[in-house]
Amino acid sequence: xxxxxxxxxxxxxxxxxxxxxxxxxxxxxxxxxxxxxxxxxxxxxxxxxxxxxxxxxxxxxxxxxxxxxxxxxxxxxxxxxxxxxxxxxxxxxxxxxxxxxxxxxxxxxxxxxxxxxxxxxxxxxxxxxxxxxxxxxxxxxxxxxxxxxxxxxxxxxxxxxxxxxxxxxxxxxxxxxxxxxxxxxxxxxxxxxxxxxxxxxxxxxxxxxxxxxxxxxxxxxxxxxxxxxxxxxxxxxxxxxxxxxxxxxxxxxxxxxxxxxxxxxxxxxxxxxxxxxxxxxxxxxxxxxxxxxxxxxxxxxxxxxxxxxxxxxxxxxx
Amino acid sequence: xxxxxxxxxxxxxxxxxxxxxxxxxxxxxxxxxxxxxxxxxxxxxxxxxxxxxxxxxxxxxxxxxxxxxxxxxxxxxxxxxxxxxxxxxxxxxxxxxxxxxxxxxxxxxxxxxxxxxxxxxxxxxxxxxxxxxxxxxxxxxxxxxxxxxxxxxxxxxxxxxxxxxxxxxxxxxxxxxxxxxxxxxxxxxxxxxxxxxxxxxxxxxxxxxxxxxxxxxxxxxxxxxxxxxxxxxxxxxxxxxxxxxxxxxxxxxxxxxxxxxxxxxxxxxxxxxxxxxxxxxxxxxxxxxxxxxxxxxxxxxxxxxxxxxxxxxxxxxx
Numbered sequence: 001x002x003x004x005x006x007x008x009x010x011x012x013x014x015x016x017x018x019x020x021x022x023x024x025x026x027x028x029x030x031x032x033x034x035x036x037x038x039x040x041x042x043x044x045x046x047x048x049x050x051x052x053x054x055x056x057x058x059x060x061x062x063x064x065x066x067x068x069x070x071x072x073x074x075x076x077x078x079x080x081x082x083x084x085x086x087x088x089x090x091x092x093x094x095x096x097x098x099x100x101x102x103x104x105x106x107x108x109x110x111x112x113x114x115x116x117x118x119x120x121x122x123x124x125x126x127x128x129x130x131x132x133x134x135x136x137x138x139x140x141x142x143x144x145x146x147x148x149x150x151x152x153x154x155x156x157x158x159x160x161x162x163x164x165x166x167x168x169x170x171x172x173x174x175x176x177x178x179x180x181x182x183x184x185x186x187x188x189x190x191x192x193x194x195x196x197x198x199x200x201x202x203x204x205x206x207x208x209x210x211x212x213x214x215x216x217x218x219x220x221x222x223x224x225x226x227x228x229x230x231x232x233x234x235x236x237x238x239x240x241x242x243x244x245x246x247x248x249x250x251x252x253x254x255x256x257x258x259x260x261x262x263x264x265x266x267x268x269x270x271x272x273x274x275x276x277x278x279x280x281x282x283x284x285x286x287x288x289x290x291x292x293x294x295x296x297x298x299x300x301x302x303x304x305x306x307x308x309x310x311x312x313x314x315x316x317x318x
Numbered sequence: 319x320x321x322x323x324x325x326x327x328x329x330x331x332x333x334x335x336x337x338x339x340x341x342x343x344x345x346x347x348x349x350x351x352x353x354x355x356x357x358x359x360x361x362x363x364x365x366x367x368x369x370x371x372x373x374x375x376x377x378x379x380x381x382x383x384x385x386x387x388x389x390x391x392x393x394x395x396x397x398x399x400x401x402x403x404x405x406x407x408x409x410x411x412x413x414x415x416x417x418x419x420x421x422x423x424x425x426x427x428x429x430x431x432x433x434x435x436x437x438x439x440x441x442x443x444x445x446x447x448x449x450x451x452x453x454x455x456x457x458x459x460x461x462x463x464x465x466x467x468x469x470x471x472x473x474x475x476x477x478x479x480x481x482x483x484x485x486x487x488x489x490x491x492x493x494x495x496x497x498x499x500x501x502x503x504x505x506x507x508x509x510x511x512x513x514x515x516x517x518x519x520x521x522x523x524x525x526x527x528x529x530x531x532x533x534x535x536x537x538x539x540x541x542x543x544x545x546x547x548x549x550x551x552x553x554x555x556x557x558x559x560x561x562x563x564x565x566x567x568x569x570x571x572x573x574x575x576x577x578x579x580x581x582x583x584x585x586x587x588x589x590x591x592x593x594x595x596x597x598x599x600x601x602x603x604x605x606x607x608x609x610x611x612x613x614x615x616x617x618x619x620x621x622x623x624x625x626x627x628x629x630x631x632x633x634x635x636x
Contacts (some may be wrong), residue, residue: 048426078416080396080398087420100402101399108366
């Protein structure tokens with residue numbers, strides 16, 4: 001993998017929300033000045049191939065090739081392979097497109113050859129013309145498990161995609177991440193960062209697994225860089241995905257303020273949406289610098305403005 | 319795999335020519351009364367998946383789903399995956415379609431789970447609604463290698479597909495087949511057959527590998543069933559593929575008569591095309607019963623008539 005000099009802006013990232021934010025960030029600054037540390041807690045083998053949902057969402061989005069309607073997968077992809085696998089008797093609730101399957105097949109082949117996930121991720125983002133450094137949070141298996149009220153315990157993708165994200169979450173098991181090693185470059189990137197951003201991603205299952213890795217919290221605490229989180233909760237609800245059920249499941253409040261409380265020991269500043277501006281004083285009471293701006297990334301312009309706001313907040317805290 | 323009672327008609331089969339003939343054969347008789355023993359000398363891993371070109375051609379053709387223009391692959395298949403693999407830097411001269419890839423991925427997954435190729439082949443043909451029993455000639459690796467004048471030696475698919483079947487063949491190496499075990503059911507099927515047919519396939523690289531397997535020639539010699547071969551050479555040329563270069567490469571004459579000579583010790587009867595009827599006396603002089611009929615399978619009617627002619631010839635020799 002690339003051993004390029006550390007880049008000044010490091011972003012902790014999950015899937016769709018992070019990808020949209022990063023798209024704005026790389027319009028605000030040189031894309032080569034950004035390193036994204038990406039959640040791999042959602043990784044899973046499907047149909048014999050290694051799927052890294054968040055890495056691929058970020059790669060495809062930064063390449064301008066993501067399927068905008070779904071938020072994941074490749075635009076204009078086809079589904080002939082998955083339909084044929086279904087006809088051969090496979091469970092196909094995880095509907096990988098044909099070109100998307102190629103990415104995962106390529107990843108699997110390279111891993112089987114002995115390459116690391118970081119190296120393969122770097123190869124793929126370069127093939128997609130992405131200038132931003134993308135680091136898997138870990139090369140070890142670190143499946144995030146979701147626990148439901150009936151006692152069911154399942155892989156996050158089973159919870160999200162197969163079962164449609166039921167609301168009766170009772171807990172989230174990050175023990176795999178807690179026992180995994182951070183991926184190559186992850187701790188170094190955090191230590192060398194000038195600014196650290198928590199993308200507007202699910203705090204429980206996207207940012208949570210990254211923070212659960214041994215050494216990450218310590219690296220954040222020891223860093224002299226300002227650490228800024230952007231709220232993924234707007235007007236008391238997640239912009240996308242089941243963050244509400246998951247926050248409730250771990251006993252947190254479903255609000256911008258609730259997210260700020262989760263992160264409080266690790267961050268210096270917090271960006272929430274103007275729709276939640278009345279929570280800003282509660283966030284400030286946590287000892288965090290807080291700004292309220294438009295965080296609903298309807299287009300690249302909003303995302304770019306949001307990124308600039310977050311970076312300005314970081315600069316003000318330096 | 320199926321341990322059904324042996325079927326009365328056993329056909330040795332390669333790819334396109336065999337598949338077209340078998341399509342006619344299963345119109346002439348109950349498809350369940352036919353067992354095809356299929357060449358696996360062309361098998362190879364591409365992009366991490368186990369491709370069995372001849373098995374798939376026969377399966378797709380008998381299912382009525384083959385791409386008729388190409389003679390292989392699935393009708394109306396798309397090529398998104400292979401194009402995406404090319405964009406990721408893979409050599410993609412072997413252009414597997416998306417649904418075709420699914421067949422091969424399924425096969426690879428089942429093999430990785432410990433299933434045998436015979437079992438997987440049986441599963442796949444059932445999923446495709448094919449009633450005819452299809453037996454891989456072997457479950458062992460038995461790559462057919464082609465030797466060219468410059469000293470190059472390559473896998474048959476590299477010779478055929480990658481390099482476009484150059485004519486300077488100097489030899490064909492079937493040593494892998496000679497050291498492989500016949501697949502489950504192969505020798506039993508031959509021993510129990512009422513009639514044995516050599517499909518109009520390439521004698522060198524399709525039927526040749528089957529005959530090279532330990533025990534197959536003995537089983538044919540010991541069988542009381544009449545053995546009939548159908549010529550794949552019409553008017554001094556192969557109907558499809560590079561049989562001319564390959565026959566020349568092993569020092570055989572490129573003619574119906576030349577094919578009969580190759581098979582003479584193993585067969586009782588020979589079917590050649592009316593266009594080659596002047597060779598019938600030479601074939602008869604080898605001690606073989608010979609008929610001349612229309613062997614150019616332009617459609618299912620011709621293929622069915624050809625199958626009936628071959629079976630009648632077998633019956634006349636019983």
